[in-house]
Amino acid sequence: MRIQSTSRRALVVSAALALSLGSVYAQKKYDPGASDTEIKIGNILPYSGPASAYGTIGKAAAAYIAQVNAQGGVNGRKINFISVDDAYSPPKTVEMTRKLVEQEEVLAIFLPLGTTGNLAIQKYMNAKKVPQLFVGSGASRFGDVKENPWTIGWQPTNRAEAMAYAQYILKNSPNAKIAVLMQNDDFGKDYQKGLLEGLGDKAKTMVVSQQTYETTDPTVDSQIVAMKGSGADTLVILTTPKFAAMAVKKTDEIGWKPTRFLVSSANSVGSVLKPAGLEAAKGIISATYLRDPTDPATQATKEYQDYAACMKQYYPGGDVSDALNVLGYTAAQTLVHTLKQAGDNLTRENVMKQALSLNTTLPMLQPGITVQTDASNAYPIEKMQLIQFNGTRYEKFGGMFGGK
Template sequence: MRIKAIRTIGMTAALLATLTACGGRGEEAGSVGQGDCKGQQTTGITDTSIKLGGSYPLSGPASAYAEIPKGAKAYFDYINAEQGGIDGRKVEYLVRDDGYQPPKTVEEVRRLVEQDQVFAVFQTLGTATSSAVWDYLNQRKVPQIFVATGANKFGADPAKNPWTIGWQPSYHTEATAYAQYVKKLKADATVSVLYQNDDFGKDLLNTFTAGIAGSGVKVIAEQSYEVTDPTVDAQVRNLANSKADVFLNFSTPKFALQALAADVRNIDWNPKHVLAQVSNTSTNMKPVGFQNVQGVVSAAFLKDPGDPRWTADNGMQTFKTKVAQYSPGADTGNGHLMTGWAMAESFHKTMAAAKCPTREGLRDAMRSIDNVAVDLMLPGVSMKTTATDGFPLEAIGMMTFTGDHWTVSDEVISTAGK
């Protein structure tokens, strides 16, 4: 899916630089920048089209996430064909491969903004990668909407970074749920932690540690890894020596799978395994053998496509039917694919609520989402934001792997306002 850069020279390059520098307030946008919206940015949007761009790890150590843009594209193809797009504007969705490398993210996002002239960057995936471009996008006043990471910083200060917003429950919400779970599981539990050595892993670890403060639960072993490491087998062996009651696996899919497999091989250690939400799709766990991951615990805010509980669910039926139609061969049992679909629907509803079909209109709409539900979210989970609350989703449910799918509890843990 890599697309070679288009090189422009001479007068063409100079003209392009001039257009992008002025924010795209041109007459070519038709009526989208007229009336009360006059003078606002209309780059990438016309009366009949809207151009979005995203940067994802289609290759490299986090390539399991390549299913996310595939799910988003299936959704956009569906609404383009059957609903005329978003308010009559068909979505053009450009996807770039950054390999989960921040310098590459900078390169690809600049191409999307300055060469492709997208209306908005609909998703950059990863904490470090998204962090590498958010200053640039805020300076350019380009919406960076529904960043695919739960890092707390993307919702903590809306006034400082008004053009950037996350989507999934923050790592603060997720780790708070794990802390509550472990305290209920065993009042004096000992805990070992494997975590990615970046904001993703540290957010989860630090929030979990804060969540157990004052209780009898203690973290007795910690091991980190780098995304460039070939394996985490050594780290898991070290954690096994702690004989902790609980193993927190705060890893992205490649390393989470390695840690699950290593845990199975350590027959002298049988901890309660808690898996980070970003890696808990059934597809990721299948190679370890479903018989080996029974009882693993994780968190969720979306329905599991493999759970029979949702077989007759309208949202799940639409997702599976339309993906089969617009992305033949795609695995509708893959949770990452389904996440991409849900993210795209979230964008659809947010953009449709914008008072102006402009970048400023989208910015304001993503800061005023009022309890908007998306079909694939768990009951009791919906999106809500304000000018001072930049966390769209602040509720999560705990679930346990049973048979060949996740079984979610009816209780939803909320950190809204916290």
């Protein structure tokens, strides 16, 4: 009788264990691009073309992902990171997006770079219900989750950044004569809108010259000369890295010494200011949400040392002083954090849910800046710090601006 009783208990325990294990396995949910062993993530960047300087972002992101994979992956799964080149051409962005979604069957497309390219694919991504995750653009429309629930931004918005420059000018140089150099597309226009909104009614009298360029233009020399001729004493550079370097170099060559503002997406010391000439770049005002990898105080931190070690091992050809590499590394950390939160429920719907449920800090963000989202807020990073280039590196000045 005792044996029978023990047997019954064993059967009960076995049944309970089976039910428990069955419950665990039942919780695993996968959409295309996910399995017990792999998470397939797509990425689109300009490795060629007029904005090829941004290509290093993808290589730095791949370096961090390689490190994560070497340490066991995310919840036991390796990230299969498929990064493709769109040459900063919207038709090519569309082509590469379709390839990643329909042929590669990625779970999500992460950090697709460029305002115009992302606008070209946004409707498709939302119709397909594939996450357009942590878009590499500061256009404010990429955080409008009511209109596009499968799209989420990452960096602070272009409009908020440009408004901060406008407010600084109004406070410190209320009689400034402003010249604006801008890329003639949605990227430049978004920044321009923020600048004009920030200047308010005074924009009509303060802005004395607005010059545009196309991404196919060989130089912006004629635009710089024209702006100098306008009598402007303040220059706002709303460009991508290649053209920012040209603008900084040309202003120096013709002896024009305006107060210069340079957008954060083109303020890298390594890929912009060094090619332009560090002395020529002295005094430039910009903004950042990332730690400056050229700052000795940053270099003394464990956060920087971890970043540098990752770069050394997994992207040895990359420039650790290039802020674009810090961007790629940090954005990839946001992706990994999101996938960890998703656990074994690796559906596209849950990945978006987790991307809209973030509350964390990341090592190479400026101290005091966090990554926060919720169901109605798809702007993960909203604060920025004003900085000025001293001829060697950027120094903080003024304070932070923006939300949370």
